[in-house]
Amino acid sequence: MTFYVIAHAGPGDPFWAVVQRGVQDAGKLLGVRAIFQGPPTGNIPEQVNMFRAAMAANATGIATTISDPRAWVAPIQVEVSDVVQQLARPSEDLLSLLKGGHYFDIVRHLLAREVRDEVKRRIEDLAPGGGFVFAAVHNIQADVPPENLEAMWEAIEEYGEY
Numbered sequence: 001m002t003f004y005v006i007a008h009a010g011p012g013d014p015f016w017a018v019v020q021r022g023v024q025d026a027g028k029l030l031g032v033r034a035i036f037q038g039p040p041t042g043n044i045p046e047q048v049n050m051f052r053a054a055m056a057a058n059a060t061g062i063a064t065t066i067s068d069p070r071a072w073v074a075p076i077q078v079e080v081s082d083v084v085q086q087l088a089r090p091s092e093d094l095l096s097l098l099k100g101g102h103y104f105d106i107v108r109h110l111l112a113r114e115v116r117d118e119v120k121r122r123i124e125d126l127a128p129g130g131g132f133v134f135a136a137v138h139n140i141q142a143d144v145p146p147e148n149l150e151a152m153w154e155a156i157e158e159y160g161e162y
Helices: 014-030 044-056 069-087 100-107 112-126 146-159
Strands: 002-006 033-037 061-064 096-099 132-135
Touching (some): 002 014, 014 033, 100 146, 112 146
Parallel strands (some): 002 033
16 A cells, blocks of 8 residues: 655655654554655646656555645546546445545635536535535635635535435
8 A cells, every 4th residue: 555645845844854754654653655745846736746646656545735726626637537436436334525625725716617517526426326425624715705605505405415
């Protein structure tokens, strides 16, 4: 099993150096391969490429920071869509969870119609078989346009029952 943590800055940054050590320690403790990566200069396209490489390597899990949500919309939709189709099929003892942390970052940068389409796509990806939970991990940020929240809620209401 191989897990990646891909940050928006590399271990040259004192904060991320500590995170890298924690990732390595966790990997040893759990008996899995744990890889920390981050571009040394905070280059977001380089971080996105690291994400794509981890996807291509068939990572068991990937955690990433999203400092520029616009840069992540396409990679997440393109790269993750097929994986979500394969991995997020709930069984009786599995639950699909669409986590809201980065999701609200992305939602605030889309147009209302794009928000609606994105929510519909994720429900279609994660809901078949039951067990889907749409949940936020923290409060909605002040700069999320109200029309985007309305579009998100309407999409949940329309497509969320199955």
